[in-house]
Amino acid sequence: MESKQLEKILPLLDLAKYIGRASAVVLSGIGDKKESYCASGEILSCEDKGLLEPFLAQTLNSLNNITIKPNVQKLGSLDPGKWRQGNFAIAGYVGCPLSSFKGESLGVLSLIFDAAFESNSHLEKALLTVASQVSKVLEDCLAHEEFRLVQKELELQKEINKNIVENSRLSLWTCNLEEDILFVDAKWAAFLGYEEEELQPLTLHKWESMIHREDLEVLKGRWNDYLAGSIGNYKVSYRIRHKDGTWKWFLESGNTLKRDNKGVPVQLVGTVEDITKQKLDYLHLENALQRLTYLSKATTDAIWDLDLINETLLWNDNFFENYGHQPEEYAAAGLTLWIENIHPEDRVRVETSFDNSLLGDNENWEEEYRFRKANGEYRIVNDKAFIIRDANGKAVRMIGALCDITEKNNYLLKAKIANERFQRIVDLTKEVIYDWDIINEDVYWGSGYVKHFGHELPEKKVTLQTRINHLHPDDVHRVLNELKELLKSPDQNYFEVKYRFLKGDGTYIDIHEKASILRNDNGGPFRMVGTMRDVSEANRYLEQLKESEKKYNDLFHLSPQPSWVYDLETLRFLDVNSAAIDCYGYSLREFMNLTLADIRPEGEINPLMMEIENVRSDSERIYKGVFRHLKSNGEEFDVRIYSNPITFKGRICRQVVAFDISELTRHIKTIESQNSKFNKIAWMQSHVLRAPLVRMMGLTNLLLDPEENMEGENKFLLEEIRKSSNEIDQITREIAQITNELKTKQLNNAQ
Amino acid sequence: MPNKIVLVDDDPIIQYVHLRILKKYSSQSIMQFDNGSDALEYFKGSGNEALPYLVLLDINMPIMDGWDFLDEVYEQGLESKMVVIILTSSVDILDMEKAKKYDNIICFEQKPLTVDKVGAIPVLLEYLKQG
Numbered sequence: 001m002e003s004k005q006l007e008k009i010l011p012l013l014d015l016a017k018y019i020g021r022a023s024a025v026v027l028s029g030i031g032d033k034k035e036s037y038c039a040s041g042e043i044l045s046c047e048d049k050g051l052l053e054p055f056l057a058q059t060l061n062s063l064n065n066i067t068i069k070p071n072v073q074k075l076g077s078l079d080p081g082k083w084r085q086g087n088f089a090i091a092g093y094v095g096c097p098l099s100s101f102k103g104e105s106l107g108v109l110s111l112i113f114d115a116a117f118e119s120n121s122h123l124e125k126a127l128l129t130v131a132s133q134v135s136k137v138l139e140d141c142l143a144h145e146e147f148r149l150v151q152k153e154l155e156l157q158k159e160i161n162k163n164i165v166e167n168s169r170l171s172l173w174t175c176n177l178e179e180d181i182l183f184v185d186a187k188w189a190a191f192l193g194y195e196e197e198e199l200q201p202l203t204l205h206k207w208e209s210m211i212h213r214e215d216l217e218v219l220k221g222r223w224n225d226y227l228a229g230s231i232g233n234y235k236v237s238y239r240i241r242h243k244d245g246t247w248k249w250f251l252e253s254g255n256t257l258k259r260d261n262k263g264v265p266v267q268l269v270g271t272v273e274d275i276t277k278q279k280l281d282y283l284h285l286e287n288a289l290q291r292l293t294y295l296s297k298a299t300t301d302a303i304w305d306l307d308l309i310n311e312t313l314l315w316n317d318n319f320f321e322n323y324g325h326q327p328e329e330y331a332a333a334g335l336t337l338w339i340e341n342i343h344p345e346d347r348v349r350v351e352t353s354f355d356n357s358l359l360g361d362n363e364n365w366e367e368e369y370r371f372r373k374a375n376g377e378y379r380i381v382n383d384k385a386f387i388i389r390d391a392n393g394k395a396v397r398m399i400g401a402l403c404d405i406t407e408k409n410n411y412l413l414k415a416k417i418a419n420e421r422f423q424r425i426v427d428l429t430k431e432v433i434y435d436w437d438i439i440n441e442d443v444y445w446g447s448g449y450v451k452h453f454g455h456e457l458p459e460k461k462v463t464l465q466t467r468i469n470h471l472h473p474d475d476v477h478r479v480l481n482e483l484k485e486l487l488k489s490p491d492q493n494y495f496e497v498k499y500r501f502l503k504g505d506g507t508y509i510d511i512h513e514k515a516s517i518l519r520n521d522n523g524g525p526f527r528m529v530g531t532m533r534d535v536s537e538a539n540r541y542l543e544q545l546k547e548s549e550k551k552y553n554d555l556f557h558l559s560p561q562p563s564w565v566y567d568l569e570t571l572r573f574l575d576v577n578s579a580a581i582d583c584y585g586y587s588l589r590e591f592m593n594l595t596l597a598d599i600r601p602e603g604e605i606n607p608l609m610m611e612i613e614n615v616r617s618d619s620e621r622i623y624k625g626v627f628r629h630l631k632s633n634g635e636e637f638d639v640r641i642y643s644n645p646i647t648f649k650g651r652i653c654r655q656v657v658a659f660d661i662s663e664l665t666r667h668i669k670t671i672e673s674q675n676s677k678f679n680k681i682a683w684m685q686s687h688v689l690r691a692p693l694v695r696m697m698g699l700t701n702l703l704l705d706p707e708e709n710m711e712g713e714n715k716f717l718l719e720e721i722r723k724s725s726n727e728i729d730q731i732t733r734e735i736a737q738i739t740n741e742l743k744t745k746q747l748n749n750a751q
Numbered sequence: 752m753p754n755k756i757v758l759v760d761d762d763p764i765i766q767y768v769h770l771r772i773l774k775k776y777s778s779q780s781i782m783q784f785d786n787g788s789d790a791l792e793y794f795k796g797s798g799n800e801a802l803p804y805l806v807l808l809d810i811n812m813p814i815m816d817g818w819d820f821l822d823e824v825y826e827q828g829l830e831s832k833m834v835v836i837i838l839t840s841s842v843d844i845l846d847m848e849k850a851k852k853y854d855n856i857i858c859f860e861q862k863p864l865t866v867d868k869v870g871a872i873p874v875l876l877e878y879l880k881q882g
Binding site: 682683686687690691693694695697698699701702732733736739740743744747 | 762764765769771772810811841842844863864
């Protein structure tokens with residue numbers, strides 16, 4: 001209890017003590033803590049409070065009646081205690097219940113006596129009067145307290161309102177129509193980029209001038225309706241110009257503060273809210289939806305709109321056209337049917353990813369899967385959706401597009417294969433491929449750069465300057481100038497240059513570079529794709545070839561054997577050497593007008609044509625053969641011909657070397673004839689000559705047989721004949737031995 | 752087993768000398784032809800006996816020489832009827848090489864036949880004993 005109130009009550013307590021001649025007076029059950037006060041104003045101790053408790057209870061039970069205990073012997077089961085305050089025992093007690101005007105209990109006023117006393121109606125009356133006075137004071141106190149609480153609450157409410165106003169986009173305004181002035185707060189001014197003072201005084205005209213012309217009519221209309229009383233309150237949104245010239249959106253509501261005698265509002269109060277952001281968002285959304293509608297009409301993709309709250313799925317016409325499903329079925333169970341038509345192998349994956357996308361704060365969902373058309377065919381689709389969430393982040397709507405990428409997928413697959421092929425070529429080719437993005441100075445080098453040139457891959461950035469890295473110093477300027485010239489000429493799209501290039505191992509190689517230049521519409525080069533080929537080997541080969549051609553030429557022209565080159569197609573002589581000119585008796589010019597047939601005798605032309613056909617059917621073969629040739633003077637002679645293929649002035653030709661074998665043929669014929677004679681002699685020797693010898697030997701053998709009993713001189717003579725025969729036999733065998741050796745050689749050669 | 756040895760030679764003196772030598776070993780009669788053609792006619796007519804004939808064949812003969820005779824024998828499928836010993840005056844290596852080409856030639860011997868030579872040819876001895 002506040003001291004102010006206590007001050008008012010304590011005299012009343014004293015009065016009661018005096019009237020009742022009591023030893024103590026206690027006011028119990030006051031305030032929140034049900035404190036008990038004695039007349040001195042002290043708070044009763046707990047011990048005393050305990051002693052008093054049974055009396056108080058009895059008093060409160062009897063409500064409006066006064067409780068009088070003139071002689072306290074025993075109260076219920078409790079012995080009367082000793083009143084410590086002043087060391088009195090409670091010997092007598094009077095309790096007056098205190099109640100409010102409305103009958104609510106306010107406490108108890110107790111009078112404590114240290115001895116028995118006598119009560120009377122005057123005393124009771126007087127005490128009740130005092131009690132009613134105490135009740136009144138207490139009630140006042142209570143009312144005051146309540147008021148204080150209400151006030152506090154009001155202040156709190158004010159504070160809250162203030163906070164709400166300040167923290168919100170709300171601003172307060174009042175308008176005095178009679179004085180044509182508008183009062184706005186600092187926030188109103190701040191919304192529009194002004195200080196409060198800058199706008200003062202703000203007349204209605206000035207205010208109207210700030211409002212967007214398109215919105216002013218509407219706004220004025222609403223005001224007029226309101227002022228005329230045709231609407232109860234008003235709310236209107238309009239655009240108002242910011243200090244920087246941009247437009248802000250205000251939502252205004254107003255109410256009447258004061259009316260004139262006729263009830264027409266003369267003062268208005270209201271709020272405005274800066275709803276620019278919401279409005280722009282809304283317009284943005286509106287535009288987006290508009291675009292979506294147009295897009296949905298323009299695209300061939302199937303567009304879908306899923307309301308997650310009501311679980312309804314809407315598809316545009318494309319879906320039904322592209323996939324052949326029935327709009328009626330989908331209208332009834334769109335979501336279920338969509339899931340059912342996903343390929344079984346993809347379904348779980350798609351469903352899981354779809355569900356997961358709704359959790360968290362994803363804004364997008366995308367999946368690729370196979371989707372079944374009404375005819376059962378599966379198409380590969382890309383399904384992409386935007387997730388719309390409410391203020392709490394809960395997904396409420398999804399808008400998506402189902403794009404058939406079957407063809408694209410095939411194309412990508414083909415592109416992938418093509419790219420792999422390209423990569424393989426890049427890896428296998430001996431040329432180093434590059435793709436130079438001139439604008440971004442970015443370059444792609446084929447793997448050959450490292451493999452063939454032995455350099456690390458150079459910087460990703462390639463400029464005109466770094467393009468000539470590793471070039472031979474003597475070639476740098478020429479190549480750079482050529483390249484610059486080329487890039488400058490809008491109609492030149494092909495570049496070809498040769499230079500020496502330094503390899504990683506420090507050696508120079510010959511490079512033959514070819515490139516195509518890609519240009520934009522203005523002729524500006526933006527890309528250069530080319531190849532660098534190591535032609536060192538080829539150059540060396542060319543040099544060797546030149547050398548070998550010279551050698552061949554010398555060999556051909558200086559050769560002592562007749563030699564010529566003829567065209568396999570026309571059989572014309574294309575080149576002849578001096579030996580041929582000497583041998584055949586034709587001049588070079590004459591030879592150039594002849595064909596092979598012109599150096600053959602009549603009877604040799606058919607065999608020649610047959611041989612030529614054979615050579616034509618296998619033009620790579622190396623040919624040799626013996627022919628009879630004809631000189632310009634009609635003389636025939638034998639030649640051994642060797643011919644081999646040769647490319648002469650770009651034509652497939654044959655080079656021929658001819659050996660005059662007339663002499664050789666004559667020699668061979670002589671030898672063959674002699675050989676034949678020799679063989680005949682050998683044969684005669686073996687068969688003819690030996691026949692009579694054998695006869696003679698047989699006969700002498702018979703005669704010298706012991707059974708013949710040959711004796712004397714005859715035997716001697718026969719012995720001598722046999723000896724001579726054996727000698728001839730031996731001689732013929734020795735001759736045979738020599739001829740046999742020759743024949744054995746011939747046999748072996750033949751084998 | 753009569754007439755199992757056949758002597759083909761155009762030289763009557765040689766035939767005489769050879770018969771004389773062979774008679775020393777056997778009294779059986781020995782068939783004689785003085786050219787390949789007659790010998791061939793004989794073999795064409797003779798039946799198939801278990802033991803083939805032994806032909807002592809000269810090479811150089813008129814009408815049909817030794818080689819032509821052998822070629823005909825093979826041509827006519829008569830080769831199984833005989834085994835052949837070439838008895839020739841030839842010391843030509845070509846003849847010796849040629850003889851190797853015929854399966855049924857078992858021996859290549861130079862004329863004249865002597866007692867020693869007969870003793871050195873076991874097959875001939877075998878045939879002579881059987882007579």
